[in-house]
Amino acid sequence: MEFWKNCWNCGHDTPQERVALEFFPRIVEMFSKKEDGKVNQRVWAVFYDSYSFTKCKKCSAPSLFVDEYWTQTTSPEEAKCIAEEVKINGVSKSGNLVHSHIYPGFLKEPFPQWTHDLEETYMVLFWEVYQAAALGLNSLAMMGIRAIIDKFALDKIGDIGGFAKKLNTLLNAKIINADQHALLEVVVDAGNASAHRGYKPDNNHVKICLQIIEQLIGIEKFGDVINEIRQATPKRT
Ligand SMILES: [Zn+2]
Known part of the structure; x- marks a missing residue:
């Protein structure tokens, strides 16, 4: 499938061909803070991350896009729904996308x-x-x-x-x-x-x-x- 993402080599959004797609669940510790700066409460959440390995259709440069989805429940149905949407559209619209990472993180502009x-x-x-x-x-x-x-x-x-x-x-x-x-x-x-x-x-x-x-x-x-x-x-x- 094809979708548009930022290519580190072209320096702008380009059509990307997906080479591989993997999902991996991850337990993440989060916390709120009191007014004095100390930890107030700790909670644990399950993030369901998608790993899309792609190739730019314009310059052939490979990239890895990692999207972190914060799941509301720990039900397999929610993870399955995110996975299905990512497979079809490249992103999950119903999922709660918290962070996106692009690798490699080369600087677009070299040092002047x-x-x-x-x-x-x-x-x-x-x-x-x-x-x-x-x-x-x-x-x-x-x-x-x-x-x-x-x-x-x-x-x-x-x-x-x-x-x-x-x-x-x-x-x-x-x-x-x-x-x-x-x-x-x-x-x-x-x-x-x-x-x-x-x-x-x-x-x-x-x-x-x-x-x-x-x-x-x-x-x-x-x-x-x-x-x-x-x-x-x-x-x-
Ligand atoms: Zn490119």
Whole structure:
């Protein structure tokens, strides 16, 4: 049978040919939390997972799609119903689909070329932020973004205290301008909230904050090229 799913190699939804289909039930422990953060109550549920091994009809790349269905009952009829629907449609409409996983989880976009030229600490931080964002680990991505700003401040003005003081000193030293200062205040606060206040930023917020620091750090690497252009430009007579 054929159904449309995201192909990691094509980078968009493509028709997929199913090569194999397996189902496997799994017992999952879940819990609710009290106000003080401690576990309130534990419950066990049965997840009925489908494993579809497919081949992209456009590029032939193989993929494994794992869909987790949370069953309301432990009756074999419910599992059978999910299995029948998945066999026919690729997904179960009556089943309670909780998570979908796609393997392999290769990044759709490689790390940007300009990051290869960065000092290693920056490069590793950027790459880990890109990976965290691609995996939907947005709080971690935001904390990484804050760490990049922290490193930038440390390199420029040394370890002088909290973020507010660092950003003000960067502004007063004309290393960043007023617009950048205003943007970085928002980004740092989002990073602080992710680290200390349980904030879970959405994908778009991480993307925007990432763009802001890409501009901040990316502009540095123009230094050498700008000097080359200055040298090469004929002087006014
Ligand atoms: Zn493909």
